[in-house]
Amino acid sequence: MPSDPVPRKLSLDWWSVIAALAASLLIKSGLFPHIPW
Amino acid sequence: MSEAATIAPASESSKLVDFLRLLPGIALLAAIGLLGKLAEQSISAYGKSHHLALPNIEYVLWAILIGLAVSNTIGVPEIFRPGVATYELWLKIGIVLLGVRFLLGDVAKLGATSLVFVAIELAVSIAIMTWLGRALGLSPKLTSLLAIGSSICGVSAIIAAKGAIEADDEDVSYAIGAILALGAFSLFAFPAIGHLLGMSDHAFGLWAGLAVDNTAEATAAGALYSAEAAKFAVLAKTTRNATIGFVVLAYAVYWARKSRGASVEHKAAFLWQKFPKFVLGFLLISLMATLGVFSKPQITDLANLSRWAFLLTFAGVGLQTNFKDLRKQGLRPLIVGAVGEFGIAALTLAMVLGAARFLNLG
Numbered sequence: 001m002p003s004d005p006v007p008r009k010l011s012l013d014w015w016s017v018i019a020a021l022a023a024s025l026l027i028k029s030g031l032f033p034h035i036p037w
Numbered sequence: 038m039s040e041a042a043t044i045a046p047a048s049e050s051s052k053l054v055d056f057l058r059l060l061p062g063i064a065l066l067a068a069i070g071l072l073g074k075l076a077e078q079s080i081s082a083y084g085k086s087h088h089l090a091l092p093n094i095e096y097v098l099w100a101i102l103i104g105l106a107v108s109n110t111i112g113v114p115e116i117f118r119p120g121v122a123t124y125e126l127w128l129k130i131g132i133v134l135l136g137v138r139f140l141l142g143d144v145a146k147l148g149a150t151s152l153v154f155v156a157i158e159l160a161v162s163i164a165i166m167t168w169l170g171r172a173l174g175l176s177p178k179l180t181s182l183l184a185i186g187s188s189i190c191g192v193s194a195i196i197a198a199k200g201a202i203e204a205d206d207e208d209v210s211y212a213i214g215a216i217l218a219l220g221a222f223s224l225f226a227f228p229a230i231g232h233l234l235g236m237s238d239h240a241f242g243l244w245a246g247l248a249v250d251n252t253a254e255a256t257a258a259g260a261l262y263s264a265e266a267a268k269f270a271v272l273a274k275t276t277r278n279a280t281i282g283f284v285v286l287a288y289a290v291y292w293a294r295k296s297r298g299a300s301v302e303h304k305a306a307f308l309w310q311k312f313p314k315f316v317l318g319f320l321l322i323s324l325m326a327t328l329g330v331f332s333k334p335q336i337t338d339l340a341n342l343s344r345w346a347f348l349l350t351f352a353g354v355g356l357q358t359n360f361k362d363l364r365k366q367g368l369r370p371l372i373v374g375a376v377g378e379f380g381i382a383a384l385t386l387a388m389v390l391g392a393a394r395f396l397n398l399g
Contacts, residue, residue: 016129017318023134024322027338028331035338035345 055119062120063349066127069107069356070348073099097260097351101224104355113356124353128253129315131346132271136322137331137339144272144323151243151276154388158247159280161384162188166377173373178204181288182212183370187377190278190313191216191250197281197311201289214362215374220254221358223378228261230386238265240393246273247385250378253354256347267347275316282311 010018026032074096084090107113113121139147163184170180182204186195195212198204227249231241242259245266249255252274259270286307326336 011314012126013129013314013318016126016133016315017321019126020130020133020318020322023130023342024137024325024331024339027335027342032338034334035341037341037344 059120059123062117063123064120065113065117065356066121066124066349066352069103069352070096070100072103073097073101073352074348076103095261096348097257100348100351101257101355104352105358106355108356108359109361112359117356121353121356124253124350124357127346127349127353128256129318131343131350132252132256132275133315133318133322134339134343134346135268135271136319137326137336137343138268139272139323139326141320141323141327144320147269147272148276150392151246151273154243154247154273154385154392155277155280157388158277158381158385159188159284162377162381163284165380166373169373169377173369175369175373176208178202178292179208179211179370180373181292182208183215183374183377185284185288186212186216187250187374187381189281189284190252190274191220191254193252193278193313194281194285198285198288201285202292211370215370216250217358218371219374219378220249220251221360223249223382224254224258224261224354227258227382231262231266234390236390237393238263239269240389242266242269242271243273243392244386244389245270246275246277247389248378248382249274252278253350257351257354260347260351275313275319278313279316281313282308285311 023032027035076099077094077096080094136144166184166187167180170177170183175183181202182195182198185198186192188194192213195209195216199209227245228241231244236244241262242265245255245258245262246269249258249270255270255274256267259267286304289307322339325331331339
């Protein structure tokens with residue numbers, strides 16, 4: 001996978017955790033009514 | 038875009054520009070993924086309306102093939118590249134969200150089974166690759182990189198090890214090329230072999246997770262087999278990824294001693310630094326699902342969101358694979374990689390088939 005030469009405060013791994021948790025909280029709160037496939 | 042950049046303060050404007058640079062590539066990932074989904078649905082609908090038994094080619098394969106076609110014909114224009122490189126982020130988001138499909142008890146049970154296999158796979162992969170690298174006269178550091186890449190998680194592990202063992206850029210590039218070429222091959226070979234042997238979803242997923250090197254390719258190989266197999270492939274692969282810190286640390290200590298370089302101090306901090314943190318997110322979502330935080334429809338929504346994230350990933354896998362670039366990497370690392378990977382795939386297949394009999398991997 002490509003490495004990021006620019007130092008970041010948060011790694012890609014942490015961003016993925018934050019994004020997934022935010023999405024799950026939005027779904028839990030009912031802000032996303034339904035996600036079809 | 039330029040107007041927004043002028044109004045915002047310098048640091049914020051550069052962040053905004055960086056973000057905007059991602060959008061064309063993300064749009065391309067989405068377009069290719071949707072095209073793949075559309076191709077699957079259209080062919081299936083055509084077959085049904087004309088009473089034809091057409092082969093069901095899943096969106097996963099379409100997305101990868103369309104991506105491969107673009108990458109290897111017209112190429113990926115510069116404007117799309119930053120966004121296309123985000124496919125790893127979508128992969129990890131998809132994996133974290135997939136945690137909702139597992140109860141924590143299942144994770145512990147399946148993870149423990151996977152961990153035993155992973156331990157055997159690690160030992161054998163490292164032994165095979167080290168022996169082959171020596172036999173074919175590869176440089177010791179290139180051999181180490183190939184061993185790390187094939188035993189844990191492909192390119193991520195090689196990049197993690199690069200700094201730790203102070204490897205040359207050329208060796209890193211050779212090792213990455215070999216692992217990517219073999220990943221592209223496994224993507225198509227594994228599901229074909231699995232179908233030929235009539236493997237169960239669980240057994241196939243476990244095998245793909247143990248033997249396919251890159252997480253994206255392991256997930257795609259599982260998804261090409263079935264949605265259920267993808268779940269098990271992700272779990273086995275995630276267990277394998279979790280060992281990255283230990284293996285890289287062992288190699289770092291070995292090379293530090295051998296070259297009398299700086300030794301690795303603060304080993305616990307080193308392990309934490311190399312540990313794939315998205316595994317924690319996966320466990321957290323799984324815990325939330327186990328505690329009943331989500332209702333059934335919400336679990337379905339989260340699982341669907343995970344599939345959308347994987348859709349972007351699979352398009353990215355195709356777009357990032359360029360056969361011309363892979364050919365440039367030279368033949369010897371590829372031979373070592375191919376022979377080693379064949380041995381690892383055969384061994385893990387034998388382990389999984391044996392376990393399928395005794396552990397009832399239905």
